[in-house]
Amino acid sequence: MKPDISEVHPELRSFASKIPRLSFNARNLWFWRLLERVFGVTKRPKDILIENIHIPCQDQNTCLRLRIYRPKSISSPAPALLWLHGGGYIIGKPEQDDACCVQYTRELGLVTISVDYRRAPEYPFPGALNDSYTAL
Numbered sequence: 001m002k003p004d005i006s007e008v009h010p011e012l013r014s015f016a017s018k019i020p021r022l023s024f025n026a027r028n029l030w031f032w033r034l035l036e037r038v039f040g041v042t043k044r045p046k047d048i049l050i051e052n053i054h055i056p057c058q059d060q061n062t063c064l065r066l067r068i069y070r071p072k073s074i075s076s077p078a079p080a081l082l083w084l085h086g087g088g089y090i091i092g093k094p095e096q097d098d099a100c101c102v103q104y105t106r107e108l109g110l111v112t113i114s115v116d117y118r119r120a121p122e123y124p125f126p127g128a129l130n131d132s133y134t135a136l
Contacts, residue, residue, distance in 0.1 A: 049072050
């Protein structure tokens with residue numbers, strides 16, 4: 001069965017028709033989480049400091065990991081960008097967007113903070129949303 005791409009912009013339809021249909025369910029979630037552990041490791045840039053810190057979650061029982069990208073040339077306070085990685089609150093981790101966060105940090109001269117929010121189904125709505133707000 002071909003996916004319905006009628007609402008996709010006409011210039012992108014040929015590309016969209018080639019994307020396989022993916023589903024996330026209880027039977028295959030383990031596979032998607034395995035893939036995220038395998039992929040996404042990037043080389044550390046020389047001009048950007050990347051560090052992980054932990055802050056308490058709203059429930060005070062767990063900690064939330066924040067991945068922080070900071071230009072090494074900045075020693076004073078700087079503007080910040082709060083980054084939420086993709087994955088529909090089901091899969092993903094901050095490291096998957098290392099290249100993108102490094103680029104924003106480098107080109108805009110700001111600090112980027114990527115949230116390792118708790119994911120569903122282990123932490124249902126509004127868990128990830130609350131984690132994101134806590135990071136803010």
